[in-house]
Amino acid sequence: MSTLADVARLAGVGVGTASRAISGKGYVDVETKRRVLEAATALGYRRNAAARALRERRSHVVGLMLPDIHNEFYTASAAVLQSELDAAGYQLLVATTGNSVDGERHAWETMLDRQVDGVVHVPVDPDGAPPPGLPVVQLNRHTRTATATAVVSDDVAGVAELTRHLIDAGHSDLVALVGAPQLSTSTERASGFRQAAAAAGLVENAPEGPRCRVVATEFSADGGAEAMERIGHDLPGAVVALSSRLVMGVLRWAGARGVRIPDDLSLAGLGDPEWYALWQPGITTFAPPLAEMGRRAALELIARIGRTTAPPATTIRLAGEVKVRGSIRATARGGVTGGRS
């Protein structure tokens, strides 16, 4: 691998000049620059990133910390985040936290050791704080204490709209399935559900009559199946499974128990993996704007890097979209949409 000194020698200039010609900062005569560039091409010169990072005190690398690479919910954001960052000249270092506090600490150490210029972080520990001084943007979830700017989906509004859709279809006995109550995603989704339910006069945990319930489990297929098993003796008319994994769990449970969707039970979901549309008759869902979230997170982070005074931590809420498909059945009790039965 040839170095800048090689290029300078071949071009017949000093290293300083060569550096300026190549980086494009500082004065260089047009003709000199041409010669340097030519020499660089001839030698197949590539700037050494390590030397640059050492001298410039910035690595041009940003970290992405997420619970699990193999989860389409995160990768949907990661894909556009990556391309946005790439366009701005940053490389992406990926570390996974495995949804554990230990894993998260380990990932932070990795990031710090690598001198990343900033981090996009899907937080695990609701009370964790990012290392001071490092530009961090939280994605999807946010921690309790507002230590960093977060880019999230407006789940409250989205789930409320989804819930209203159920209510409009004539449902008055609703169950929402959420994950661990410490996660911001759990509480916000539950809150959207409760708001819409309360506004329609559904009473939480009422033994009968118009009612709604919130069941907390774990954001996984097993969690969803287990939760349905738990309430199986007292099934609602509709269940809102507030993550795609929970939807899978409900579907699995329904298949095993012979419960037909939407005939025996209406189902609404969250997220929009490709199979939602494929599954007959399609899962009605609230789809967070994952791509847009990734884009915004990248932009926010880039804006924060290199700035000495960190802008105040804010939460950026992006609106998603309710997608109506066939997993909800209009009841005889009839709502605005009328009954199909």
Add this chain to the structure above:
Amino acid sequence: MSTLADVARLAGVGVGTASRAISGKGYVDVETKRRVLEAATALGYRRNAAARALRERRSHVVGLMLPDIHNEFYTASAAVLQSELDAAGYQLLVATTGNSVDGERHAWETMLDRQVDGVVHVPVDPDGAPPPGLPVVQLNRHTRTATATAVVSDDVAGVAELTRHLIDAGHSDLVALVGAPQLSTSTERASGFRQAAAAAGLVENAPEGPRCRVVATEFSADGGAEAMERIGHDLPGAVVALSSRLVMGVLRWAGARGVRIPDDLSLAGLGDPEWYALWQPGITTFAPPLAEMGRRAALELIARIGRTTAPPATTIRLAGEVKVRGSIRATARGGVTGGRS
């Protein structure tokens, strides 16, 4: 951020000693080492990765080049690859090629600029060659010229087994859907299909009688739907869609055309995304051992890094598994499994 010099000063030793104490290479008195480590902890010292990379001429970073982060086929391997690499002290730099030769070239430049120690690569250009001298392991696909070691699924055997399953169920009019013919995945999957079909006496492209066809399109849902549209006038008894995207395309097409699976058309797939099992009555498929492939790729790469003489390029073929579910209907014409109709 404190430096090694700070640590050395606090511990009352020279930087050389401090370096040896911390890196654990070279002679250091036990007591001295303790003092250094203590000082390091007190100062919250972290080794500067850039300086280390510059001096050691290796970055402890490996690159992962894949077509698209948002594709569960690759992330299934990437997840275990990441954890394996992490355990060996390597960080993962991710670049996407977007399935284009240009994107691939750009990704290579990124990798070279970053001085990565090695690369795990899902090749796009079937004729491309990795930069000489850099340890590279190809994942999933391999290039035509055996320039690097590749870790792939034994698609020939797997697809042959899957095809035999169809034949055993009494099918004698088969279509296989594959992607671009330059990709090794396309040719190997097609070859497994042809082998099994020929062994059962199916004639390729025969106008009637026991026959089989191979239709090349693009590895995408649109490609699958378009291919089905193209052959819709002359439907086979069963179609083998040789990627999960193609399966989606077939399913979408079937939904739109009112073709029932498996009643009107049997379907077999490849890969095993979570929704295969969920989709009623389940997609019968050949599932490549993605996790194991990721693990092996990581191990092979680690073994190659730091070794001066590159071991010869070999292709490591890992066996996958055929998963039988409900998307194949036994025909009246009856095979060993007998007909359900």
Add this chain to the structure above:
DNA sequence: TTGAAAGCGTTACCAA
């Protein structure tokens, strides 16, 4: 507009 030279934080060599 240019060249020389001083670091950036490590590791590795060498003499003590």
Add this chain to the structure above:
DNA sequence: TTGGTAACGCTTTCAA
């Protein structure tokens, strides 16, 4: 076993 010192390749003063 230790400390001093010379690189590693680059950017960035500073004088010329």
